[in-house]
Amino acid sequence: MTTLTPVLSAHWDADRAWKLARYEADGGYRGLRRALAMAPADVVTAVKESGLRGRGGAGFPTGMKWGFLPAPDGGPRYLVVNADESEPGTCKDIPLMMASPQELIEGVIITSYAIGCHHAFIYVRGEVVHVYRRLLESVREAREAGYLGTDILGSGFDLEITVHAGAGAYICGEETALLDSLEGLRGQPRLKPPFPAVAGLYARPTVVNNVESVASVPGILVGGADWFTSMGTERSAGHGLFSLSGHVTRPGQYEAPLGITLRELLDMAGGVREGHRLKFWTPGGSSTPIFTDAHLDVPLDYESVGKAGSMLGTRALQIFDETTSVVKAVSRWIQFYKHESCGKCTPCREGTFWLAQIMARLEAGQGTAADIDLLLDLCDNILGRAFCALGDGATSPVTSAIQYFREEFEAGTHTPADVLFPPERSSLFDYTPRRSTQLAGVHA
Structure with missing residues (x-):
């Protein structure tokens, strides 16, 4: 596998790639037309056969997730797209929505048709205002072209899409916290069961999918399941x-x-x-x-x-x-998780606080010989006991870093990380620390 497979990113460099006319010229909305000519159950089957797995982190089979919805009871059911991308280092959904928003919208329409949804939501981070505005404009374009609204392309299928801007909380990337936030409540994880497929948004059956998962659906409808499974591995297709x-x-x-x-x-x-x-x-x-x-x-x-x-x-x-301090990097990540913990459960709320304190000591070269074992003990008490995956995720960099770089943690008992690994060596940009005399001059 030494070549790239540009599918979602195939036209990112095209002139005004985000415009509907450009997307249609590149073959956009062929997947929707094919889906509308099929029975909804057949669309679900096609996605199941493709082996598409959730691209948001967990990797759960997408078609199977759709199939968990109970039988229609005459009430509404919803699709919610999780566009609250906020994991440190994760930066794939925002460029996708900026460069090819119509790909996501087409995927939303196909998915909604497959599951019997007539009102879909895209929950995007409020800080990325440029993405929010682009999605709003793209939804408007799609509606004016007849891809949204009533009787889409003469199929008799109706759909509206609401683009919702969140208020900026990492915890809202957790699907049930996202649903609470979408309902106007404080974003905190819900106790499961019931799962969103049974009682999600407004206590109705709901599918929550990642941006990349939904945007991958049109290609599957156009290329077919065999085309999709020709890429990737047997159990991780595409x-x-x-x-x-x-x-x-x-x-x-x-x-x-x-x-x-x-x-x-x-x-x-x-x-x-x-x-x-x-x-x-x-x-x-x-x-x-x-x-x-x-x-x-x-x-x-x-x-x-x-x-x-x-x-x-x-x-x-x-x-x-090799210029990077593992202790310093992990300390920064733990500070993030401590800050973003919603505080609902004790293991995460208290555990991330104490992890951050100990990591700060080790980073400053003021740790003790017992701190490393204390870190591992704290992680054991958080892992599997937190209300959602935030607590579990916070333990991962700590335990793995100690596993592979224990000597750096031991050095944190006597030498600051910035001495062992000067920041100017690892910085990707010009590193010019401000001296105290300079600061004094500013304040003067």
Whole structure:
């Protein structure tokens, strides 16, 4: 697998790629027309046969998720697109919505038709105002062209899409917290069961899918299940966006078959920045256990990454070279999880607080010999006991970093991380610390 498979990203570099006319010229909405000529159940079957798995992190089979909805009872059912992308290192959905919003909208219409939904929601982060505005404009264009509203393309199917801007909370990436936020409540995870498929938005049957999952549906309807399964591996079929960032020569989005390796992706991206070597990396964002240079040839599919001790997650590949302090990097991630904990459950609320305190001590070179074991003990008390996956995710970088780089944590008992790994060496930009005399002059 040494070549890319541009499907979602095939026309990102086209002139005004986000416009409806450009999307139609490139073959857009063929999948919708094909879907409307099929029975809804046949659309669900086609997605099941494709082997498409959720691209938001968990990797649950998308068609199977649709099939969990109970039989129609005459009441409404909903589709909610989770566009609340906020995992540190994850940056695939926002460029997709910016460059090709109509691809997402077409996927929303097809999915809604398949599950019997007549009102769909796209929940996007409020901070990305440019994306929010583009989606609003794209929905307007689709409605004026007859792809939304009543009697879509003469099929008798009706659908409206609401684009909703969240207020900026990482926890709202958790599907039930997102639903509470969409209802106007404080974004906190719900107790499950009942699951959203039975009682989701407004206590009605609801499907919650990631942006990339939904945007992949039109291609499956056009190309067919066999085309989709021709890419990827037997149990992790299809293409996916791999986001390379950090100490890499050419960071960016690389759309490739699942099962490609980091070594192959780095070859395409020009390798680790010149003069340096790979030290550690994340296969799926900061909430997944880290890997080292020993894992360069692990196939990036759900099964292989899991077998190697991590999770594929959102395929956010953060690359760190030998100039980076593992302790400092993990400390920053834990600060994030502490800040973003909703506080609903004790293991996460208290556990992330104490993880952050201990990591700060070790980063400052003021830790104790007992701190490493205390970190592991805290992680054991959080993992599997938190109300949602935020707590579990917070433990992943800690335990894996200690597993692979325990000596750096031990060094945190006597030497600050900034002394062992000067920040100016790992910085990707000009690093000019402000001196106290300069600050004094400013305040004067």
